[in-house]
Amino acid sequence: MLYFSRFKVFSIFLIFIFGVYFFIPNFLSLNNNFFFTDKKVNLGLDLQGGSYILLEIDSKPLIDQKIQAKSLDLRRELRKKNINYNNFIVGINSLSFNFNPNQRNLVNELLSDSSINSNIGTSGKELTISVDNDKVNIIFTNELLNLIKKNALEQSIEIVRNRIDELGTKEPNIITRGSDRILVELPGLKDPSEIKKLLGKTAKLTFRFLSNSNDENSLGVEILNSPKKDFKYNVEKRIIISGENLIDAQPGFDQLSNSSVVNFKLDNLGSRKFALASKNNIGRNLAIVLDNEVISAPVIRDAIVTGNGQISGNFSSQESNELAILLRSGALPAPLNIIEERSVGPDLGKESIEKGVLSLLIGMLLVVLYMIYNYRIFGVFANISLFANLILIVSTLSIFGSTLTLPGIAGIILTVGMAVDSNVLIYERVKEELKIEKNNLIAFDTAYKKVLTTILDSNITTLIAAFVLYYMGSGPVKGFAITLAIGIISTFFTTYVFGRYLVSIYVKKNKENLIKI
Amino acid sequence: MSFYDNKYNFLKYKNFFMGISLIFFTFSIIFFFTKGLNLGVDFKGGTVIEMKFEEMNKSEDIRKSLLKINLGDVKVKEFGSNKEFLATIEQKGKNNDFVSSIKNHLEKDLNKKVDFRRVEVVGSKISKELTRDGIYSVLLALILMLIYIWFRFEWQFSLGSIIALVHDVIITIGAFSLIGYEFNLSIVAAILTIVGYSMNDTVIIYDRIREFLKKDDQKDLDELINDSINSTLSRTLKTSGTTLLALISIYFFGGEILKGFSFALIWGILIGTYSSIFVASPILIYFKVKRNWEEVVDTSP
Numbered sequence: 001m002l003y004f005s006r007f008k009v010f011s012i013f014l015i016f017i018f019g020v021y022f023f024i025p026n027f028l029s030l031n032n033n034f035f036f037t038d039k040k041v042n043l044g045l046d047l048q049g050g051s052y053i054l055l056e057i058d059s060k061p062l063i064d065q066k067i068q069a070k071s072l073d074l075r076r077e078l079r080k081k082n083i084n085y086n087n088f089i090v091g092i093n094s095l096s097f098n099f100n101p102n103q104r105n106l107v108n109e110l111l112s113d114s115s116i117n118s119n120i121g122t123s124g125k126e127l128t129i130s131v132d133n134d135k136v137n138i139i140f141t142n143e144l145l146n147l148i149k150k151n152a153l154e155q156s157i158e159i160v161r162n163r164i165d166e167l168g169t170k171e172p173n174i175i176t177r178g179s180d181r182i183l184v185e186l187p188g189l190k191d192p193s194e195i196k197k198l199l200g201k202t203a204k205l206t207f208r209f210l211s212n213s214n215d216e217n218s219l220g221v222e223i224l225n226s227p228k229k230d231f232k233y234n235v236e237k238r239i240i241i242s243g244e245n246l247i248d249a250q251p252g253f254d255q256l257s258n259s260s261v262v263n264f265k266l267d268n269l270g271s272r273k274f275a276l277a278s279k280n281n282i283g284r285n286l287a288i289v290l291d292n293e294v295i296s297a298p299v300i301r302d303a304i305v306t307g308n309g310q311i312s313g314n315f316s317s318q319e320s321n322e323l324a325i326l327l328r329s330g331a332l333p334a335p336l337n338i339i340e341e342r343s344v345g346p347d348l349g350k351e352s353i354e355k356g357v358l359s360l361l362i363g364m365l366l367v368v369l370y371m372i373y374n375y376r377i378f379g380v381f382a383n384i385s386l387f388a389n390l391i392l393i394v395s396t397l398s399i400f401g402s403t404l405t406l407p408g409i410a411g412i413i414l415t416v417g418m419a420v421d422s423n424v425l426i427y428e429r430v431k432e433e434l435k436i437e438k439n440n441l442i443a444f445d446t447a448y449k450k451v452l453t454t455i456l457d458s459n460i461t462t463l464i465a466a467f468v469l470y471y472m473g474s475g476p477v478k479g480f481a482i483t484l485a486i487g488i489i490s491t492f493f494t495t496y497v498f499g500r501y502l503v504s505i506y507v508k509k510n511k512e513n514l515i516k517i
Numbered sequence: 518m519s520f521y522d523n524k525y526n527f528l529k530y531k532n533f534f535m536g537i538s539l540i541f542f543t544f545s546i547i548f549f550f551t552k553g554l555n556l557g558v559d560f561k562g563g564t565v566i567e568m569k570f571e572e573m574n575k576s577e578d579i580r581k582s583l584l585k586i587n588l589g590d591v592k593v594k595e596f597g598s599n600k601e602f603l604a605t606i607e608q609k610g611k612n613n614d615f616v617s618s619i620k621n622h623l624e625k626d627l628n629k630k631v632d633f634r635r636v637e638v639v640g641s642k643i644s645k646e647l648t649r650d651g652i653y654s655v656l657l658a659l660i661l662m663l664i665y666i667w668f669r670f671e672w673q674f675s676l677g678s679i680i681a682l683v684h685d686v687i688i689t690i691g692a693f694s695l696i697g698y699e700f701n702l703s704i705v706a707a708i709l710t711i712v713g714y715s716m717n718d719t720v721i722i723y724d725r726i727r728e729f730l731k732k733d734d735q736k737d738l739d740e741l742i743n744d745s746i747n748s749t750l751s752r753t754l755k756t757s758g759t760t761l762l763a764l765i766s767i768y769f770f771g772g773e774i775l776k777g778f779s780f781a782l783i784w785g786i787l788i789g790t791y792s793s794i795f796v797a798s799p800i801l802i803y804f805k806v807k808r809n810w811e812e813v814v815d816t817s818p
Contacts, residue, residue, distance in 0.1 A: 197614055200614075337640075339642055340643045341636065341637065341638040344634070345634040356775075359769070363762060366762040374755060407778065413767050417763030418717075418756070428749075432748065458724075461716035462710075465716075468709060469709050477702055477703065477705075480706050484710070
C-alpha cells in the first residue's frame with residue numbers, strides 16, 4: 001500500500017497538472033488566451049442573476065376548436081348521406097348523437113370512413129367510436145390529444161424563441177419540458193417583466209369589418225371590446241386577412257397624429273385579398289383585432305393595393321414596439337401560462353458568490369486548523385490533499401461545464417468538512433495499528449488496507465443520496481448534487497491515493513523513528 | 518489518557534436512550550400533524566419577493582402597504598438588514614405583469630424606491646409536483662440505502678440503519694415544525710444529505726461490528742457492539758466536528774438564503790451522529806444479528 005511505482009506517481013502528478021490547468025482560467029479574465037482554455041465553471045442563474053420561467057400551454061382551446069371542427073364535418077356528412085340524427089351533443093372532448101336503428105349500416109359505413117376517423121401514425125386513430133342500439137359515442141383518443149399538444153408545443157417554442165431573440169437577451173436557453181411545457185432560462189437578465197409581457201399574449205391578429213347592422217344577435221357578428229376606449233364594437237366574424245399574411249411589422253411614428261404606430265407589410269396573397277376587400281368597401285370601418293380586442297377601427301378611404309399599411313391605436317412608443325415584435329414573431333397557437341418563475345437580480349447573485357466564497361474560506365481555515373491541532377504533521381498532509389481536492393473539484397466542474405449554484409457552493413463547503421473524514425478514518429486506524437505493530441511500514445500498510453472497505457461503503461451511501469438528488473431535484477438543488485458527487489469522488493482520490501503517497505514518503509523516511517499521530 | 522481513549526459504556530443505558538428517541542420521534546409526529554410545517558412557496562404555491570430599499574424601513578409598513586392590494590395572506594420579515602425584506606405572498610397572480618404591478622404599487626404607496634432582488638412565483642400545479650417529487654426522493658434514497666446495506670451486510674444491519682435514518686428524518690422534520698423555519702426545496706436537499714451522512718456514520722460503526730464479529734463469535738453481543746462504538750468513537754466525533762465547523766461557517770457567513778439549509782444540515786449532523794451511536798448500534802441487539810460470520814468451509818471429503 002505504501003509502494004508507488006514511478007508510473008503511478010507520474011499519473012498522480014499528471015492529474016494535478018491537468019487540474020491546475022483547468023482551475024486557473026476561472027480566476028482570470030483572459031479572452032482568447034493562447035495558453036489557457038476559455039472553459040470556466042458555469043454559474044447558475046442564482047449566482048449570475050437571471051430568470052427561470054416555466055410556461056404551460058393551455059391546450060384546451062385547441063381541443064375545443066378540434067371538437068367543433070369535427071362536429072361540423074360529421075354533421076355535414078350525416079346530412080349528405082341522408083342519415084336522420086338527433087340529440088347531437090358536443091362535450092369537452094367527445095361527441096354523441098342518436099340515430100334511427102334502420103340506418104345502422106349507413107352510420108357504420110360513415111364512421112369507419114377514414115375522412116371522419118383519420119389515422120395517426122401507423123397504428124393510432126383519432127377517435128374511439130362506440131355504437132349502442134341507437135346511440136353513437138365518439139371520444140378523442142389520447143393519441144389525438146397528445147398530437148394536438150405536441151403540434152402546439154412545437155409551434156409555440158419557435159414563436160417563443162422568436163420573441164425572445166427580438167429582445168436580444170444573451171444566450172437564452174429555451175427547451176421543451178414534458179408534453180406541454182416550455183422552459184425559458186435567461187441568464188443575466190435584470191428585469192424579466194418585459195419578456196413576461198411578450199410571452200403572455202397569443203397575438204392573433206385579424207383584419208375584419210365592423211358590422212353594419214346593429215342587431216347584436218345577427219349571425220356572423222360578435223361583440224368585442226376595445227382595450228383603450230371603453231367601447232364595444234360589433235365586428236363581423238368573417239376574416240379578411242390574418243397575421244399569417246404579414247411579412248414584416250415595424251414600429252414607426254406618425255407625424256400627422258403625433259403618435260406611435262406600427263407599419264406592416266403583407267405578402268402577395270394578403271395584399272391581393274386586402275386590395276379587393278378595401279376596394280369593395282370604401283367608406284366602411286375596418287376592425288383590426290388582436291386577441292379578441294379591437295385595437296383600431298379606421299375608416300377605409302381608398303383601396304389599399306400596395307400591401308403596406310399602418311396600425312394606429314394611441315400607442316406609446318413602447319407599446320408600438322411590443323406590438324411590432326409580436327406581429328413579426330407570429331401568433332401562438334394557444335395561450336401560454338407562467339406556472340413557475342424564479343428570478344434573481346445580478347447584484348444579489350454577486351453578493352451570494354461573495355458570501356459563498358467567504359464562508360468557504362472560513363470553513364476551510366477552521367478545518368485546516370482543526371486537522372493540524374489533531375494530527376500535527378499528518379494534519380498538514382491531510383490539508384495538502386484538501387487543497388488539491390478543492391482544485392480538482394473546481395477543474396472538474398470547468399471541464400464538464402457543470403453549473404455551479406449557491407447550494408452547489410454549500411456542497412463544496414460540506415465536502416471540505418467531510419473530505420477529512422477519510423483522513424480521520426485512516427489516521428485513527430493507524431493509531432490502533434501502531435499500538436499492536438511496532439514496524440511503522442507494516443502498521444501504516446495494514447491501516448490503509450483495512451480502512452478501504454469502510455471508506456468505500458460510507459462514500460457510496462453518500463453518492464446514492466447525491467444521485468437521487470440529481471434525478472429528482474431541479475435547478476439549484478441539482479447543482480448541489482453535482483458538487484456533492486464530484487466532491488466524493490475527488491475526495492477519494494486526493495485522500496486515499498494522493499494523501500497516501502504523501503504519507504508514504506514521510507513514513508519511509510522515518511522508518512526507524514517513533515511515529516506519533 | 519485522552520478523552521478518546523476512555524472506554525464508555527454506551528449500551529448500559531440503551532433502553533433509556535431508545536426511550537428518549539421514541540419520545541422525540543413521537544413528539545415530532547405530533548408536531549407535524551398539529552402545528553404542521555411552515556411550507557415555503559415551493560410546496561404551497563405563491564410568491565416570494567426579496568426586496569431592498571435604499572433607506573431603512575419597517576416590515577410592518579411594507580406588509581400594510583401590500584395588504585392594500587388584493588394579494589391574500591402576506592408575510593414580511595427583515596432579511597439580513599433593515600433595508601432588506603422578504604415578502605411571502607399567498608397569491609401567484611394570473612397576469613404576467615403581476616410582479617411589476619406589485620413593485621409599482623409599493624413604490625407609489627411608500628414613496629420609496631425599491632429593488633426586487635429575487636422573485637419566485639410557483640403555481641399550484643408545480644408546488645404539488647415538487648411536493649410529490651420531494652417525498653418520492655426521500656423515500657427512494659431510503660430504499661436504495663436499504664438495498665445497499667442489505668447487499669453489503671445482513672438484513673439486521675440494513676433494517677437497523679434504516680430505522681436510524683427514518684428516526685433522523687422524522688426528528689429533523691419535527692424540529693422544523695417546532696421552530697417554524699421555512700420548509701422548502703433546499704431543506705429536502707439537506708434532508709437527503711443528512712440521510713447520506715448519517716448512513717456514512719452508521720456504516721463505519723457497522724463495519725467495525727462486522728469486523729469484530731468475524732474475529733470473535735463467542736463474545737457477548739452487548740460488549741462487542743460497545744467495543745465497536747468505542748473504537749470508532751474518536752473518528753465519529755472528529756468527523757462530525759470538522760463537518761460542523763464547515764457548516765457553522767455557512768450558517769454565519771453564507772447569507773440569508775443558505776441559513777435554513779445550513780441549519781438543517783447542522784441539526785442533521787448532530788442527530789445523525791447521535792443516532793448512529795444510540796439507535797442504529799443497540800438496535801442490532803434486539804434483532805439478534807448473525808454470529809457466525811466464518812465462511813462456510815466445505816469439509817466433506
